[in-house]
Amino acid sequence: MTQTPQSASAGEHLEPDTLSAFIDGELSSEVRQGVERHLATCHPCTLRVLSAMQLKAATARAGNRYAPSPEALARLTANLRAQKKPEQPETKQTARVYTMRSPRYAAWSALAAAVLLAVTFLGWHQLHQTNALSAELLDQHLATLSSAAAPQVISTDRHTVKPWFQGRIPFSFNLPEATSLPPDTTLQGADLVYIDHQPAALLLFTIHKHQVSVFLTQRDTASALISPSNIRAGFNLHSATTPDLRIVAVSDVNPAELDSLLAVLVQAQKPLG
Amino acid sequence: LSAIQLMVGMSTCHYLPARFIVSLYPSHLRQIEALPIMPSVADSSADFEQLALPLMPSLYNHAFWLTRNEAEAEDLVQETFAKAFPAFDSFQTGTNFKAWIFRILRNTFLTTRAGIATARTVFLEDHPGTLDTTAASEPTPEDNLIRLDNQAALQLALEALEPPLREALLLCDVEEIKYKDIALILDVPIGTVMSRISRARRTLRQLLQKQIGKSL
Numbered sequence: 001m002t003q004t005p006q007s008a009s010a011g012e013h014l015e016p017d018t019l020s021a022f023i024d025g026e027l028s029s030e031v032r033q034g035v036e037r038h039l040a041t042c043h044p045c046t047l048r049v050l051s052a053m054q055l056k057a058a059t060a061r062a063g064n065r066y067a068p069s070p071e072a073l074a075r076l077t078a079n080l081r082a083q084k085k086p087e088q089p090e091t092k093q094t095a096r097v098y099t100m101r102s103p104r105y106a107a108w109s110a111l112a113a114a115v116l117l118a119v120t121f122l123g124w125h126q127l128h129q130t131n132a133l134s135a136e137l138l139d140q141h142l143a144t145l146s147s148a149a150a151p152q153v154i155s156t157d158r159h160t161v162k163p164w165f166q167g168r169i170p171f172s173f174n175l176p177e178a179t180s181l182p183p184d185t186t187l188q189g190a191d192l193v194y195i196d197h198q199p200a201a202l203l204l205f206t207i208h209k210h211q212v213s214v215f216l217t218q219r220d221t222a223s224a225l226i227s228p229s230n231i232r233a234g235f236n237l238h239s240a241t242t243p244d245l246r247i248v249a250v251s252d253v254n255p256a257e258l259d260s261l262l263a264v265l266v267q268a269q270k271p272l273g
Numbered sequence: 274l275s276a277i278q279l280m281v282g283m284s285t286c287h288y289l290p291a292r293f294i295v296s297l298y299p300s301h302l303r304q305i306e307a308l309p310i311m312p313s314v315a316d317s318s319a320d321f322e323q324l325a326l327p328l329m330p331s332l333y334n335h336a337f338w339l340t341r342n343e344a345e346a347e348d349l350v351q352e353t354f355a356k357a358f359p360a361f362d363s364f365q366t367g368t369n370f371k372a373w374i375f376r377i378l379r380n381t382f383l384t385t386r387a388g389i390a391t392a393r394t395v396f397l398e399d400h401p402g403t404l405d406t407t408a409a410s411e412p413t414p415e416d417n418l419i420r421l422d423n424q425a426a427l428q429l430a431l432e433a434l435e436p437p438l439r440e441a442l443l444l445c446d447v448e449e450i451k452y453k454d455i456a457l458i459l460d461v462p463i464g465t466v467m468s469r470i471s472r473a474r475r476t477l478r479q480l481l482q483k484q485i486g487k488s489l
Contacts, residue, residue: 024470060446
């Protein structure tokens with residue numbers, strides 16, 4: 001503070017503002033020296049200064065009156081320590097402002113939310129469908145295992161099995177030679193089943209003493225959605241594709257041998273030469 | 274400068290709110306009292322916490338005096354931190370952090386309902402006729418012993434002070450902030466700070482005299 005309302009001159013009492021600034025140490029050195037000279041000869045002003053200093057000290061005590069409760073202090077401290085660098089809060093704040101203030105951004109937000117919802121639903125739907133398909137294939141396999149009824153085609157001869165499907169399914173497939181099958185793998189027969197309301201060829205194999213069900217469906221049908229391999233209720237479901245077919249094998253045999261059978265079936269679909 | 278301030282105050286304060294009087298204050302003179310530009314920029318959240326944490330009791334106390342409410346005081350301090358932290362990059366080290374964050378506290382308060390009401394209240398800046406500042410209010414040494422030791426009486430007197438006067442006085446006496454920084458916090462010229470503090474003290478004395486007069 002370099003200015004005062006009025007310099008204290010000899011014979012005049014101190015102005016209230018000057019006195020106040022004096023006890024606050026806010027006067028320039030020149031003005032302060034003038035005040036000190038005045039106080040040296042003016043008893044009433046000296047008393048005023050003394051009283052003003054007492055009032056200042058008392059005000060400091062009385063004014064420092066409110067302290068936060070321990071709970072409030074803990075909350076405020078936690079809040080202060082939770083402050084992060086600006087990026088995150090600013091992003092949040094910006095998003096909130098756009099949403100609240102701008103119909104354009106609100107529309108974009110709604111569109112984004114709708115797209116997200118649709119993608120999520122489609123993802124869920126596909127997952128749900130895949131799971132349902134796997135369950136259906138497993139059910140078919142279990143039905144084959146538990147059914148006393150023999151399949152419609154009982155034959156180890158591929159030349160018998162393949163023609164049987166002609167006219168029953170809207171696609172064709174090839175069967176490997178018996179000699180091409182993996183070791184101790186035998187074709188036992190075949191049946192016509194419906195997977196997800198679509199006709200499918202069910203080939204029954206044994207690998208050692210394990211029953212294997214192989215489902216052949218058209219690849220372009222929606223029911224062909226299934227993951228390459230998964231395990232349900234202790235049974236392995238492995239799938240493979242050809243340009244026209246999706247082949248799913250279900251069995252409790254070890255996965256490597258199941259894959260070997262699948263590989264042979266896939267190979268059989270390739271044109272000769 | 275003070276003569277101009279006094280003249281402006283005398284010619285306008287009868288019918289204009291404080292903010293208009295402030296705007297009439299010559300801008301080139303305000304430049305003289307402007308705070309120095311700070312040299313470097315602080316950028317660490319740890320620094321912010323280190324600087325802000327010790328001030329929490331002071332900020333809460335001042336927030337309570339502004340809001341007169343426990344919950345609102347806590348909210349005000351919390352919001353002050355929320356606003357101050359993202360702006361911490363703009364705070365320049367080497368300057369008064371306390372003044373900086375008290376200014377944010379006050380500006381935040383002015384956006385609250387209570388703060389808006391306070392801002393709308395017409396406050397007449399120092400006017401010689403507003404208060405009786407004659408020798409009759411001058412204390413005797415005996416008065417000092419009786420009044421200044423009576424904390425309860427002083428607290429009542431503080432509560433009775435007009436908010437703009439109390440605010441300036443508390444920043445000076447309780448927070449021990451210099452006039453130039455109080456001017457920054459309150460966004461008023463430094464001369465106004467000086468006159469408000471002086472007037473606050475005179476008013477306190479008058480209020481104490483009334484209280485003592487009743488009780489005796």
